[in-house]
Amino acid sequence: MTAHLSGHEVSRINRGGITAMTAHQAVELFDTALLTDHPVVMAARLDRSALANPVTNQQLPPLFTNLIHHPRRRLITNTDAATQSISKLTQRLHGLTTTERHQVLVELVCAQIAAVLGHPDPQNITPQQAFQDLGFDSLTAVELRNRLKTTTGLTLSPTLIFDYPTPTAVADHLDQQLTGLTEPITTPTRTQPSIDEPIAIVGMGCRFPGGVHSPTGLWDMLANSRDVISQFPTDRAGTSNTSMTPTPTRWGKTYTRYGGFIHDAGDFDAGFSGSHPQKH
Numbered sequence: 001m002t003a004h005l006s007g008h009e010v011s012r013i014n015r016g017g018i019t020a021m022t023a024h025q026a027v028e029l030f031d032t033a034l035l036t037d038h039p040v041v042m043a044a045r046l047d048r049s050a051l052a053n054p055v056t057n058q059q060l061p062p063l064f065t066n067l068i069h070h071p072r073r074r075l076i077t078n079t080d081a082a083t084q085s086i087s088k089l090t091q092r093l094h095g096l097t098t099t100e101r102h103q104v105l106v107e108l109v110c111a112q113i114a115a116v117l118g119h120p121d122p123q124n125i126t127p128q129q130a131f132q133d134l135g136f137d138s139l140t141a142v143e144l145r146n147r148l149k150t151t152t153g154l155t156l157s158p159t160l161i162f163d164y165p166t167p168t169a170v171a172d173h174l175d176q177q178l179t180g181l182t183e184p185i186t187t188p189t190r191t192q193p194s195i196d197e198p199i200a201i202v203g204m205g206c207r208f209p210g211g212v213h214s215p216t217g218l219w220d221m222l223a224n225s226r227d228v229i230s231q232f233p234t235d236r237a238g239t240s241n242t243s244m245t246p247t248p249t250r251w252g253k254t255y256t257r258y259g260g261f262i263h264d265a266g267d268f269d270a271g272f273s274g275s276h277p278q279k280h
Contacts (some may be wrong), residue, residue, distance in 0.1 A: 011118050015143075017051035017064070018044050086153035090178060105171035112147040113167060116140050127167040136161060148174070208259035233263050 007152075018045075021044075029043035051064050076085055093101050106127050114122040117135060125134065131141070145160045146168070154177050157163060164170045204215050210228030212218050221228065246252035 006022055014047065015050055017047050019047050019050075021045045026162045033145055073207065086178070101175055102171060105174050106167060108151065109148065109171050109174070112151065115147065116144045125167065127171070129167070130165050131161040131167075134167070152178070154178070207262050207264075209262060211263065229258055229262055230261060230263075231257055232259065233261050250257075 014020065025045070026043065031045055033041040037080060048066065051067070053232075073108060076248070093104060096104065107122070110122040110125045110127060113119070113125055113134065118141065119125060136144070138189060141161045144159055145156050145158055148160070149156045153176065160173075164173045175206065206218055207213060208218055208221070208228070209230070210221055210226060212221055212228075220226075245255055247253070247255060
């Protein structure tokens with residue numbers, strides 16, 4: 001089942017703490033399991049140091065807790081380590097121009113990407129390429145987030161690379177996070193608008209049931225309490241008699257013949273907006 005995996009893929013799996021085994025080792029473990037009295041047995045080769053690695057395993061699965069001598073707490077509670085990571089990174093970025101800061105953070109992100117994917121040279125990673133195209137999946141996405149969280153000390157979402165789908169976008173996000181921590185918060189100056197300045201209405205438009213085509217028509221309808229409920233219009237798809245049914249639970253049918261409709265909605269140019277005509 002795993003013969004097709006490359007060396008980089010095997011290395012990535014091993015970092016999770018459950019390492020590969022040969023067919024001979026697997027058969028031996030299977031035979032041993034048959035001789036035990038335990039109802040549930042798992043045959044696996046475990047790397048305890050990898051399981052205890054906070055970068056690849058932020059939260060140790062309960063199944064492995066008793067196998068590690070000193071169970072770790074979640075890294076998010078270790079504020080001292082996070083503060084030290086932030087301090088080191090901010091010191092590294094101090095005094096750099098915006099372009100230089102961006103370059104340093106892109107290189108940091110690409111270095112962690114290379115470690116996760118097993119690339120020998122981070123410079124071969126294109127910062128503008130989407131993570132999906134780089135070969136990331138849900139597991140490697142979490143591992144990259146964990147690595148960046150450990151390296152930067154920042155609180156990062158597990159959906160980081162889905163919210164920011166390229167290395168460049170992630171670098172920009174890290175820069176914004178770090179900038180918010182290092183720069184003082186300034187209160188914007190409020191300006192009092194001139195009371196003599198006229199209010200200019202550039203344009204208004206609306207379409208409502210009852211043939212309302214303008215704000216004036218809307219006001220007239222409301223002021224006169226005009227009833228705008230009518231039968232289904234016949235100038236659009238999906239409103240023929242075949243769409244009617246007395247049974248409310250029929251899928252794709254309607255049991256009511258009345259509603260509030262914009263009667264000229266059939267003139268809407270669905271092709272211009274790239275939408276389906278029946279949605280209008």
